[in-house]
Amino acid sequence: MTEYATLRDRTLHGDPAGCAGPARREALARATDEWLVTLFHGAGQPPAGTALAAAGGYGRAELSPASDLDLVLLHEPRAGGGAGAAAVASLADRVWYPVWDHGIALDHSVRTPAEAANAAAGDLKVQLGLLDLRHIAGDPRLTASVRGAALAAWRADAHRRLPELRELVRERTHRHGELRFLLEPDLKEAYGGLRDAVALRAVAASWLADAPREGLADARTALLDVRDALHLATGRTTDRLALQEQDPVAAALGLPDADALLRRVYEAAHTIGYAADVTWRDVSRVLRARAARPGRPRLLAGRRAPHGAQPERTPLADGVVAFDGEVSLARTARPDRDPVLPLRAAAAAAQAGLPLNPSAVRRLARGAAPLPVPWPPGAREEFVSLLGAGPQTVPVWEALDAVGLTDVLLPDWERVRCRPQRNPVHRWTVDRHLVETAVRASALTRRVQRPDLLLVAALLHDLGKGWPGDHSVVGETIARDAAARMGFGPDDARVLATLVRHHLLLAETATRRDPGDPATVQAVAAAVERRGTLELLHALTEADALATGPAAWSTWRASLVADLVKRVDAVLAGEAPEAAPGRLQDPRTTRLVERARRTGAPVLELFPERDTGPQDAEAATAPHGAHLLVALPDRPGGLPAVAGLLALHRLTVRTAEVRTDPDPADPGRADPGDGGTSAGPGDPAVLLLGWRVAAAYGRLPDAERLRADLHRVLDGGLRVEARLAEREAAYRTPRRGAAAPPARVTVATPEASRRATVLEVRAQDAPGLLYRIARALEQARVRVRSAHVGTLGANAVDAFYVTDVRGAPLPPAAADEVARGVQRALAERAPAEGT
Structure with missing residues (x-):
């Protein structure tokens, strides 16, 4: 012993x-x-x-x-x-x-x-x-x-026990998810993990079906090696690869970093998961055949019924047939003489909603003639047909990927295969995200004149993530090369390159820039150049966001992007850019401004969002949303006071717009015909704040309570800074893993706006963050014209349009000093842990 x-x-x-x-x-x-x-x-x-x-x-x-x-x-x-x-x-x-x-x-x-x-x-x-x-x-x-x-x-008892085992697999997958898409996966229980490798052994032992063997043993060994290293790193029995253990485990396995470790895990899970998909499909087919022939000996996977009882071969395309619930090659097919056959078979399978027969795919991978470069038009048409098949594209692409055919079609695919995306907004690995984007784009093809370019751009848009540098810039070159290889003409190749280069442009501009600023519209128009390209980019933006995850798209984001596209399209059509009326210029806000001016007191109204639409994923995750309007006499401390009030009531800010009435930079905007008020030369200025907010926990606060607390904050009876500090101390929890990087505040180029200076803030999101930024801007004696607040996972991505007290953009030196001041303020009080 x-x-x-x-x-x-x-x-x-x-x-x-x-x-x-x-x-x-x-x-x-x-x-x-x-x-x-x-x-x-x-x-x-x-x-x-x-x-x-x-x-x-x-x-x-x-x-x-x-x-x-x-x-x-x-x-x-x-x-x-x-x-x-x-x-x-x-x-x-x-x-x-x-x-x-x-x-x-x-x-x-x-x-x-x-x-x-x-x-x-x-x-x-x-x-x-x-x-x-x-x-x-x-x-x-x-x-x-x-x-x-x-x-x-x-x-x-295989006919009875295997369905029972299949149900256990489904329940386990529902509880633990798919291993290849999890940032903290359970190596054993998640789908594609060690327990599924054991289940495949059990299916093989039943003699009813057998899994594809290519790479299966190596995948299982890889997961076991990772589990060994995990046990050594933690000193205990565990199958969960937590974030804080990934770097030590990677080092123990001789891998450069945690991303390389996750990619190895994902590749193994991909192999096991694909084998499991194929195997369970075979099991289902054999059991159906057995049930259809009671009293006959059961069929083993890979065997066919006697001649005359075989299922019919239904032609789908040249050299491609549907047979026994799968797409196979016709007996007369000659892959060695038909370079388009792999794409034709894949497109036929996806369009028919049937899986590709694994043996047929392996035959195509081994013996298909290479595609000429550039591709013949027939190959490009089949490729687009494959991408446009909707959700059925996914299993067909996975079958091609399992045997390496995707690398033949797109040489850069290998660099994004199973590549992790650590931003929690992303649901998929890079490769699966690209396919999912094509799936989403397939539902939007009726909106564009060139659906082929939309679908191809959807598949290419993130290929640059496999290389160092800005993936959009790198991806532009990849897209040009891929377009030429696929046989697109120079003009189409230019459009594809533009779509990939600017696939983030519309979403980022609509949510992080002031769409009412003519410079914003001009910048987008200059990047896109053509109305047809803008149409494609609009659809690609939506498809990309929908394929990212539930937090990346909503009816609100869709409306912002659509409004921006409408204004850019007008400029591309030859119309002069106009300053769009702000969202705060409507009769409802006008009444608030007039009440605040008449009474000399703050006015607050809360309008709950009751109809967000079925596709509003943000509302699904945080359903207690509302529009909050506040009008108060323009005096120092107004913006920080309201931002602090929202933090105290645990309201998450989605967007913020600020307007001073009358506008010191453009008094003419106070004309009632433009949605302004009838303020006279001697009337006091009013600060109008419009917020789109959501309750972080529970329900929205009562409007009366918000009004009462706003008065207390403005009168000094409720000290925001002290209350936030007390809450942070009470709820602070130890941070696990690496510390968040420090906040970064930069000044955008003058081209971002001719009416204001744009400050960009990147920081760890936390309650009170907007309050601290607003207070720092107040101390710098600048006016906030508008704020565009967003989050990417745990990171705040904000833009503030600021001016001097006269409403003019800041000189460069002054702008840099303001940015440094905000950054110092955020460094002095780091965000609370665990938020």
């Missing part, structure tokens, strides 16, 4: 007796076997008719450094010559207690062969464990008989 304890301890602390990977697991399993044999035999001969066997991962000799042991003590019934109950219990104590004393988790059972069979019949997990039963000590014939009976029962 002492020698084993030493080996186990050395293994757990990273000194695996000179072994690593499979060798380490096998060495640990072998040493564990030797120790258990010693325990089993004890000081004398063990009782007759007994055996000790390993099940589960230990049965497969896959012991990780901190794995538990799954053991079965088998014994013959006494009537059959077995030992008595007391002798078996004594033997069990002799084995179990030293294992427990050593601090090793133990899953144990004591059973006769009949009891083992009954337990397996009633519990699928027990039956799966017995399929991997491995003899350790005692009577080997007893272990062999139990394992043989378990395999026989499994094969006999």
